[in-house]
Amino acid sequence: MVVDTDYLVVGAGATGLAFVDALVAESDVEVVMVDRQVAPGGHWLHAYPFVRLHTPSAYYGVNSLALGGDRIDEAGENAGYYERATGSEVREHFAEAAQRLVDTGRVRVLMGHEHVGGAGAGEQIRELGSGRLHDVVVRRKVVDARYLESSIPATHTLPFQVAAGARVVAVNDLPAAADGASSYAVLGSGKTAADACVWLLENGVDPDRIRWIRPRDAWFYDRRHWQPLDQVAAVMEGISLDAEAGANAADIEDVFDRLEASGRLVRIDPSSPARMYRGTMLSGGEVDALREIEDVVRLGRVRRIETDRIVLERGEAPTGPGVLHVDCTALGLNDAPATSIFQPGRIVLQQVRYLSPCFNAALIGFVEAHRDDDAEKNRLCPSTPYPSRIEDWPQLMCTTWGIETQWLSEPDLAAWMTASRLNLMRTLPEHATEPAVQTAVTRYLTHVGPAIEQISGWAKSGR
Numbered sequence: 032m033v034v035d036t037d038y039l040v041v042g043a044g045a046t047g048l049a050f051v052d053a054l055v056a057e058s059d060v061e062v063v064m065v066d067r068q069v070a071p072g073g074h075w076l077h078a079y080p081f082v083r084l085h086t087p088s089a090y091y092g093v094n095s096l097a098l099g100g101d102r103i104d105e106a107g108e109n110a111g112y113y114e115r116a117t118g119s120e121v122r123e124h125f126a127e128a129a130q131r132l133v134d135t136g137r138v139r140v141l142m143g144h145e146h147v148g149g150a151g152a153g154e155q156i157r158e159l160g161s162g163r164l165h166d167v168v169v170r171r172k173v174v175d176a177r178y179l180e181s182s183i184p185a186t187h188t189l190p191f192q193v194a195a196g197a198r199v200v201a202v203n204d205l206p207a208a209a210d211g212a213s214s215y216a217v218l219g220s221g222k223t224a225a226d227a228c229v230w231l232l233e234n235g236v237d238p239d240r241i242r243w244i245r246p247r248d249a250w251f252y253d254r255r256h257w258q259p260l261d262q263v264a265a266v267m268e269g270i271s272l273d274a275e276a277g278a279n280a281a282d283i284e285d286v287f288d289r290l291e292a293s294g295r296l297v298r299i300d301p302s303s304p305a306r307m308y309r310g311t312m313l314s315g316g317e318v319d320a321l322r323e324i325e326d327v328v329r330l331g332r333v334r335r336i337e338t339d340r341i342v343l344e345r346g347e348a349p350t351g352p353g354v355l356h357v358d359c360t361a362l363g364l365n366d367a368p369a370t371s372i373f374q375p376g377r378i379v380l381q382q383v384r385y386l387s388p389c390f391n392a393a394l395i396g397f398v399e400a401h402r403d404d405d406a407e408k409n410r411l412c413p414s415t416p417y418p419s420r421i422e423d424w425p426q427l428m429c430t431t432w433g434i435e436t437q438w439l440s441e442p443d444l445a446a447w448m449t450a451s452r453l454n455l456m457r458t459l460p461e462h463a464t465e466p467a468v469q470t471a472v473t474r475y476l477t478h479v480g481p482a483i484e485q486i487s488g489w490a491k492s493g494r
């Protein structure tokens with residue numbers, strides 16, 4: 032079989048689907064999407080059972096289809112904030128989004144198909160069930176929607192050895208395995224490890240029965256500053272605090288100290304230096320719960336788990352056969368280096384505005400539909416890697432602040448952004464007369480120029 036199409040999109044995760052959704056809405060093109068998995072949704076297909084979005088559903092998913100009903104949670108650690116979808120709600124959203132694309136008659140979604148790269152003059156895909164190879168004639172572009180493929184505990188290769196008799200489970204298996212354990216050792220520094228600890232606490236486990244093996248201490252955003260729609264003043268406040276810290280700080284450590292003092296960022300243990308920054312967020316309630324866990328092991332990454340000890344980079348900690356070790360060590364966000372998004376014959380989906388994967392992918396789809404020249408497209412869509420360390424903050428912020436101004440000076444793009452549900456700032460004009468918005472806008476405009484001037488030097492020197 033020979034397949035021909037305008038665009039061949041490799042990966043039907045959040046970014047592949049958000050890109051195609053926007054592209055097809057804005058242009059009369061044909062698309063073939065391929066993905067190895069059995070269903071659309073990427074890493075969400077293998078997410079742990081108690082996962083939720085860490086951001087509100089209101090601006091996650093594809094542009095043309097709402098996720099949830101923009102309700103405010105009334106109880107629990109997210110009380111007062113916009114609802115966050117569960118893993119199954121996210122999977123349902125992407126399944127419906129893919130079906131709606133198929134229903135346009137212009138998109139074919141081939142699950143269980145793997146892209147195996149170019150063969151001679153064309154592209155090839157392999158049908159995983161039969162092993163059959165198919166040539167694909169691509170009239171316009173191949174879209175790499177897997178360059179930033181996520182790494183998660185259910186599917187990654189364990190980065191440490193496990194001796195016979197030691198109990199180690201992926202976080203996915205925690206609910207099923209939790210009952211028989213005498214105590215728990217949660218392995219990992221990031222949001223998944225935090226979720227595992229919160230799940231244990233919420234399920235009645237005494238904090239003294241939880242040991243947290245934390246190779247790095249992390250910064251988290253306070254979720255308060257990521258609330259869209261009627262709470263957009265808080266988003267503006269958060270952004271203005273970033274700019275103020277960038278303009279006034281002496282160095283990157285000082286930036287993070289200032290952001291902590293202003294309530295923009297939190298770390299679980301304020302007495303311990305934190306250098307990890309992944310852009311994930313927690314609510315105040317989650318932070319309070321996590322602070323109840325006092326047994327924190329900071330001896331680097333796990334090398335080996337034996338029946339009576341955990342061997343780490345810089346020492347060891349005792350363990351036992353009754354201890355359930357919960358693997359949360361997968362990388363999560365991919366740390367691939369930035370490359371041009373628009374390349375000859377190819378689009379590589381990546382981060383543009385900070386921490387907005389679905390918005391960015393849709394924006395790239397819009398730009399692909401409405402601009403002709405790759406240099407111009409790359410000007411409007413500069414790429415930045417996902418952050419990992421505090422030293423990544425200056426580059427991320429310089430790109431975000433700089434590009435937002437460019438977008439607003441392009442009338443069609445600005446109009447698209449005003450209408451896009453994926454744009455967490457979209458309701459700002461409607462709330463412009465609120466005192467909190469005005470204070471934040473003034474603070475932002477006062478500081479963003481000096482901030483860019485100061486921290487762009489740090490970004491180049493990696494300071």
Ligand SMILES: Cc1cc2nc3c(=O)[nH]c(=O)nc-3n(C[C@H](O)[C@H](O)[C@H](O)COP(=O)(O)OP(=O)(O)OC[C@H]3O[C@@H](n4cnc5c(N)ncnc54)[C@H](O)[C@@H]3O)c2cc1C
Pocket residue numbers: 041042043044045046047065066067068072073074075078082083084085086091144145146147176177179180181182183363364386387388389
């Ligand atoms: C647990 C978790 C929670 C998150 N929560 C949020 C959140 O709340 N808000 C937010 O904004 N972001 C969140 N993120 C960030 C996340 O990166 C994005 O939400 C998004 O889901 C990533 O989608 P993706 O399409 O880039 O990658 P993936 O979901 O990894 O999809 C890549 C796809 O490419 C396919 N593929 C790879 N190679 C090939 C090949 N050769 N041929 C065919 N198919 C191939 C894979 O099978 C996979 O389906 C979260 C990330 C994780 C890990």
